[in-house]
Amino acid sequence: MSDHRGLLEVVDLVKHFRTTGLFRTTASPVRAVDGVSFTIAQGETLGLVGESGCGKSTVGRTILRLEEPTGGSVQFEGHDIFSLTPSELRTLRRRMQIVFQDPYGSLNPRMRVGRAVAEGIEIHRLAPRAEIPERVGSLLAEVGLDPDAAERYPHEFSGGQRQRIGIARALAVEPVFLVCDEPVSSLDVSVQAQVVNLLAELQRARGLSLLFIAHDLAIVRQLAQRTLVMYLGRVVETAPTESLLATPRHPYTQALISAAPEPDPTVTRSRIVLGGEPPSPSAPPSGCAFHPRCFHPKKDTRCQRERPELRQVGDSAAACHHAE
C-alpha cells in the first residue's frame, strides 16, 4: 500500500475486557479489539471509522498503552511499545499524544489552562522554566485562543474552545504522532468544521502523523488519505479514502456510506438500512461477524461458517467472501 517507512506499525492488536459479575468472577470477555493490523507512514493521516462500540477508541488508547493490551504488538519509531518499562514509556509519550473525545471531562477542572498546557513541557524538560509561559502563549495562539486563556479555568470555555485547549495540551510536548479520538463528535456541527480545519492546518504545518478516529465519514474524508473501517473489533475494509467512498467493497462500508447525509438535495440515493442491533462483542457471531445483518445478495452458508480474511480487491482490502 504505502511505500513510506512506517512510523507506526500495529500487528494483530487484541484488547479484551474481562467483566466481573456478582457471582461469577469471570464472564466471557468483551472482545473490544480482536486482531487489528495497520501501519501509518510519516506525515500520513489514517482515518478509523465504525459505529459506537466497534472498538475504534480502544484501538487508539491501546496503541498508546493508555490501556494495557491483551495481545499483539505496536512498533513506534522502532520501539516495541508493549515491552517498554514504565519510565521508557513516559519518555516516549512526548512523541505520541492524544486528543480525547470528551472536552469536558478530559481537562482537570481545578487546573488553570496555562498549567495544564505547561505541565507536559515541564515534565519532559522541553524549555527552560523562564520560557514556559511564552511557549504556552504561542501554543494557545496557534490553536486560536487568546493568550489570557492561560489564566482561566476550563469551565470558563465552550466545548469547541476546550477542544482547542486539548489540542494545545497535546501539541505542547511536540509529538510526531497524534491520535484524535473522535475529537469533534461532541461539538456543534458549526464548531466541528473549525476544529477539523485547525487539525488539518496543524498537521500540515507540523508534519504530524494522525490516527483520526470518527464515526462520520464526511469528516474523515477531509483529513485522511487512507481509511480503515472497523466492525465488532475487526477491520472489515481498508482503502485510500477516495476509493473507499467511491467503490466500497464491504457491505458494511456500503451501509455506512449510505447513512452519511448528502448535502445535495437533488441527488437521490437509496439508503441501506441495517436490520437489528450490532451483536454483543462478548459473543460475536460465527463466521463473518456481519452476516446476521448482511444484505449482500450472494450471502450464503459460507458466511456463517468461515471468517473472511482481509484480501486485496482493486484498491481496497476487504474482509468479505463476496467482495468482487
Add this chain to the structure above:
Amino acid sequence: MTRWLIGRTAQAAITFLVAAVLMFFLMRLTPGDPLARLMGDRPMTSEEVATLRGLYGLDQPLPSQFTRFVAGLAQGDLGTSIEYRTPVTTLIRQRLPASLLLGGTVLLLNFTLGVWLGALQAVRLGKPLDRWLSTISLAGFAVPSFWLGLILAWLVGIKWQLLPALGMIDPLLPASAGLGARSLDIARHLILPAFTLSVVSIAATMRYQRTAMIDALREPYVRTARAKGLSERRVIWRHAWRTSLFPVITLFGLWLPIVVTGSVFVEHVFNWPGLGSLTAKAISGRDYPVIMGASLLAASLVVGGGWLTDVAYAALDPRTRRAQ
C-alpha cells in the same frame, strides 16, 4: 459571592437560634430536678428549697426563664452552675484546653492518617492491602468506643501498666518538673483516649476518602495526565488526590465538634478532664446551665463546621468561585 456569603451566614445564625430554643425547652420538659442532688447531700427545709429555686430562677414560668437566659447570653453570661456554684463560662474555660488537646489530636490523626490510608486503598483497589485496611477499619468502626476504652484502660493501663489510664496529669509529678517532663506526661496520658477515639472514627474518613479517590481515579482527566507522560505518583497525588479531597472537606465540617466536645463516653472512661466528662456529670445531675452551655458550644460548632465547609467549597472550587 458576597450576597451568597451573607445569606449562608444568616442561615447558620437561624439554625443556631432554633437549636438553642429547642434545647432550652426540651431540657426542662424531661423529668428530673436540678435541686435533687443538693437535697440528697443534706436535708433542706421547704423554705430553703424555695430560696434556692428563686436564686436560680427556677420558680419563674418557662417563658421568663427563657428571656432571662437570652438576656444573659447576649452579654456572654451562661448562668451559674447549680452543682459547682461557678459561672458556666468559667467552667467551660477550665475544661476547654483538655478537650481541645484530645479532640485536636483525633482530628489531626483522622485527616492525615485517615486521608492517606483511604487514598492508598483506592490506589490499591481490590488488592490485599485494600481489603485488609477495609476489614481493620470497619472492625474499629463497629466497636463501641466505651467498650474499647475500658478494655484498653484495663489491659494497657492496669494489667500491663504501660501507660496511664486515668486523667491528664500525673498527680505525683513533682512541682519542680520542667516543661519537657510535663509535656511528656500529658502526651503519655493522651495516647489511650486519643487512640480509642481515633480507632472508632477513622474508618469513616477512610471510607469517604477511598470512595472519593476511586471516583477521582476514574476521571477522564486522570487519563489525560497519564497521556502527558507524568509519573504515576504525580498522576495519583497531584491530579486525582487533590480533587478527591473536596468531598472529604464535608466530613471535616462534621467532625469539627469533636474537637471540643470530644466523646462523652471516652472522656468519662479515661476520666479526661474535658468538656465531655463535665457534660456527662451535668446531665446526670440536671445541672441546666452547664448542660445548656455545653450544648450551645456543640451546636455552634456543628453550625460553624457546616458554614466553614460550604465557604471552603466555594473558595476552593474554581467552578463555584465567582470570577468577580
